[in-house]
Amino acid sequence: MKTNYLFFKQIGSQSFIATANQTNFTLADDGSGNFDQDFSDGSNNEAHVEVVSDGVIIAAGARTFATNVMTITAGVALGKVVTVTAVPREGTEVAFKADRFLGVRATNDTTTVISFKAGDDESFSTTNDTITLTHASNANAQRLIASAMEEAINSETGTGFVDALDREASTGVLVKTGLGFTNLQLDIQA
Amino acid sequence: MEKYLYFSSTTPVDSLNDASLYSASKMTIMNPASATTTEVKFTNRAGTAVISDIIVLTHAKNDHKNVMKALASLANTERTNAPFVVVADVENSIFNIDGVTACAITSAD
Numbered sequence: 001m002k003t004n005y006l007f008f009k010q011i012g013s014q015s016f017i018a019t020a021n022q023t024n025f026t027l028a029d030d031g032s033g034n035f036d037q038d039f040s041d042g043s044n045n046e047a048h049v050e051v052v053s054d055g056v057i058i059a060a061g062a063r064t065f066a067t068n069v070m071t072i073t074a075g076v077a078l079g080k081v082v083t084v085t086a087v088p089r090e091g092t093e094v095a096f097k098a099d100r101f102l103g104v105r106a107t108n109d110t111t112t113v114i115s116f117k118a119g120d121d122e123s124f125s126t127t128n129d130t131i132t133l134t135h136a137s138n139a140n141a142q143r144l145i146a147s148a149m150e151e152a153i154n155s156e157t158g159t160g161f162v163d164a165l166d167r168e169a170s171t172g173v174l175v176k177t178g179l180g181f182t183n184l185q186l187d188i189q190a
Numbered sequence: 191m192e193k194y195l196y197f198s199s200t201t202p203v204d205s206l207n208d209a210s211l212y213s214a215s216k217m218t219i220m221n222p223a224s225a226t227t228t229e230v231k232f233t234n235r236a237g238t239a240v241i242s243d244i245i246v247l248t249h250a251k252n253d254h255k256n257v258m259k260a261l262a263s264l265a266n267t268e269r270t271n272a273p274f275v276v277v278a279d280v281e282n283s284i285f286n287i288d289g290v291t292a293c294a295i296t297s298a299d
Contacts, residue, residue: 003215005262007255050225088222088254090229095220095258119219119231120242129219160266161259188221 004162006101006152008131009093010036010184011167012086018053018076027084029068031134031183036167037086040067048087054080091186094129095161098153102128106142110134114149118189127189133165133174134183144177193265193275197245199293201281207295209281210243211274214265218242220258226250228257234298241298247278248292260287 014034016025030038037044046065051058053076064071076082086092100117107113114131135141152162152173165172167184174181195217198209216233223229223246231242249257264275264286278285278293285291 002266002268005220005258005265007258009255087225088252089224090221093222093254095262097218100218116219119221159259159263161262166255188219 002160004098004153004155004157004160005095006098006162006164007093007095007166007172008164008184008186009166009168010086010091010186012037012092013168014084016082016084018078018080018082020078021075022078023071023073023075025070025072025082025084027068027070035086036184037092039065039070046070048089050085050087051082052085053082090188093166094186094188096129098162101149101153104142104146104149107132109137109141112142112145114145120189127187129189130187132183132185132187133181135179135181138179141177141179144179145174148174148177191271191273193267193273195265196274196276196279197293197295198279198281199295203281207297210245210295210297212243214275217261217265220261222254225252228254230261243298244296245277246294246296247287247290248294249287250289253289257287257290 012035014027027035027039029035046060046063051063058072062073096116102115102117105113112133116129118129152164155162163172165174165181165184167181193214194211195214196211200208203209212232217230218233219231220228226248228247230245234241234243247257264277267275276284276286278290280293
């Protein structure tokens with residue numbers, strides 16, 4: 001009994017070239033460019049990013065966050081490259097079993113929610129797992145997404161692994177819709 | 191033909207949750223647990239509604255997508271007629287996913 005697994009992944013990396021003794025670095029978060037994570041959300045705090053300056057990891061205790069502004073206490077020397085990368089965890093990427101797909105629903109012209117039966121739930125008694133996509137306004141957006149999901153669910157692959165939307169790699173069946181996705185939020189039940 | 195996925199987490203296998211076998215069709219979701227681990231949830235054997243059995247595979251940093259792809263492939267493999275598929279067998283040092291080096295098993299019952 002072959003079943004596809006549908007892969008979704010957020011985007012989550014940003015690099016800076018430091019100005020002289022730069023301490024504050026503003027992250028393009030919550031779908032504004034480099035991160036789908038929203039750093040104003042306390043659960044997305046500094047423990048969930050890795051910061052590397054000139055090849056050396058900056059420990060969590062040596063930096064702080066205020067919404068989407070990261071402060072490196074000691075400062076970074078002129079010209080050094082600082083790279084901030086999301087640390088993978090539940091909610092940054094996922095592979096859903098295709099036969100647990102429940103549906104696609106429009107929230108508005110630029111937001112669409114894809115639902116799966118929660119991975120930890122054999123009943124329908126708890127909240128479902130969801131993917132919330134932000135995309136360009138298009139009269140056919142929801143139809144394009146729904147059609148792409150159908151294609152992903154029923155696609156014939158050798159592995160059963162289907163790249164639905166990998167925002168990091170800009171790959172996946174949904175990319176072919178041309179909708180220009182700008183945010184992907186995963187809500188996975190524990 | 192249904193595939194069955196085998197895991198062992200230690201050697202020797204002589205205690206609760208040291209080894210488990212799941213029907214591939216009961217594998218519901220895969221997601222990262224940390225930079226170097228991927229958790230795989232199965233419908234639990236206890237029959238309770240909202241708690242899963244969880245396998246945690248340890249692997250190279252940020253290699254989750256490859257691990258998920260390989261596990262999906264093992265669950266759907268048609269390269270063998272054998273329904274018994276070893277995923278990670280620590281007891282016998284067999285890991286059929288590149289980069290996976292350890293396995294932990296948490297059972298709901």
